[in-house]
Amino acid sequence: DQQVKQNSPSLSVQEGRISILNCDYTNSMFDYFLWYKKYPAEGPTFLISISSIKDKNEDGRFTVFLNKSAKHLSLHIVPSQPGDSAVYFCAASGSGNTPLVFGKGTRLSVIA
Amino acid sequence: EAEVAQSPRYKITEKSQAVAFWCDPISGHATLYWYRQILGQGPELLVQFQDESVVDDSQLPKDRFSAERLKGVDSTLKIQPAELGDSAMYLCASSLFRQMNTEAFFGQGTRLTVV
Numbered sequence: 001d002q003q004v005k006q007n008s009p010s011l012s013v014q015e016g017r018i019s020i021l022n023c024d025y026t027n028s029m030f031d032y033f034l035w036y037k038k039y040p041a042e043g044p045t046f047l048i049s050i051s052s053i054k055d056k057n058e059d060g061r062f063t064v065f066l067n068k069s070a071k072h073l074s075l076h077i078v079p080s081q082p083g084d085s086a087v088y089f090c091a092a093s094g095s096g097n098t099p100l101v102f103g104k105g106t107r108l109s110v111i112a
Numbered sequence: 113e114a115e116v117a118q119s120p121r122y123k124i125t126e127k128s129q130a131v132a133f134w135c136d137p138i139s140g141h142a143t144l145y146w147y148r149q150i151l152g153q154g155p156e157l158l159v160q161f162q163d164e165s166v167v168d169d170s171q172l173p174k175d176r177f178s179a180e181r182l183k184g185v186d187s188t189l190k191i192q193p194a195e196l197g198d199s200a201m202y203l204c205a206s207s208l209f210r211q212m213n214t215e216a217f218f219g220q221g222t223r224l225t226v227v
Contacts, residue, residue: 004154034215043116043203043218044155089154099145099168100216102154 003027004092006103015112019077023090023103026071030092034100035064035075038087047088048075080110114138116219118204124225130192133222136185137206145216146179146189147203155203161187194226 005024013019021035031052036044050057050064050073057064063076077084087107091100117136125131137144142163147155158177160168163184172179176195181187191198201223205216 006154036218041221041223043118043205043221046215046217049215091154099157099160100155102147102156104152104154 001026002103003030003101004090004103006088006090006106008106009104010107010109012109012111013080015082015110016079019075019080019084019108019110021075021077021088021090021106021108023073023075024071025073025092027092027094027101028071029094030101031095032093033064033066033073034091034093035062036089036091036102037084038089038105044089077108080108082110082112084108085110116204116206116217118202118219118222120222121220122223122225124227125194127196127226128193130190131194131224132188132190133202133204133224135187135189135204135219137187137204138217141206141208141217142184143207143216144181144187145205145207146187147205147218149201149203149221151200158189191224194224196226199224199226 034049035047037047038044048059048062050066066073087105089105090103093100119134144161146158149155158172159179161181179189201221203221205218207214207216
């Protein structure tokens with residue numbers, strides 16, 4: 001049973017517009033959430049994270065929102081750029097140095 | 113910039129042969145992970161080390177996979193014998209220990225193809 005779900009396999013957005021990637025989780029013990037970006041034939045690169053004590057974290061063009069009651073988080077990219085085209089993975093972990101659990105990823109295509 | 117080193121980048125091996133992957137984590141990172149990513153899926157944990165000790169290998173197919181981190185620094189993941197279904201990207205990651213919320217840093221991975 002998947003504990004971290006990314007229900008949209010792909011997303012296509014025009015350059016300059018907002019990209020919104022969604023993620024749902026089922027394990028209420030998760031308290032730390034991350035987004036990773038992955039290009040083909042490379043390892044995932046850390047993008048942004050959020051602790052369960054917050055509901056928003058912003059870093060430049062990237063903002064992550066967390067809704068604990070809905071067990072839902074989202075990544076907003078504004079404005080989207082062609083270089084943002086990649087697969088984005090949502091990941092979660094519990095406390096105590098537990099390993100990250102990943103979703104299946106969403107492929108974002110930013111069209112110029 | 114510190115990074116996780118993995119080798120080889122690509123490996124093609126015949127079914128039933130042995131294959132090994134190497135990982136050198138970021139200096140000072142006590143926690144090391146091996147993940148496997150099948151195309152179209154997210155990375156799945158195979159094994160987690162804390163220094164030289166295995167703390168989670170519940171998803172490691174122990175009849176054919178083995179992993180070690182003898183001196184608590186670099187690590188080797190071995191498959192013997194390799195099967196066609198082992199074709200995947202093998203990712204190594206490391207993170208600082210004793211931090212409640214910390215990201216894991218990934219290497220570039222080893223793309224394994226079993227023929």
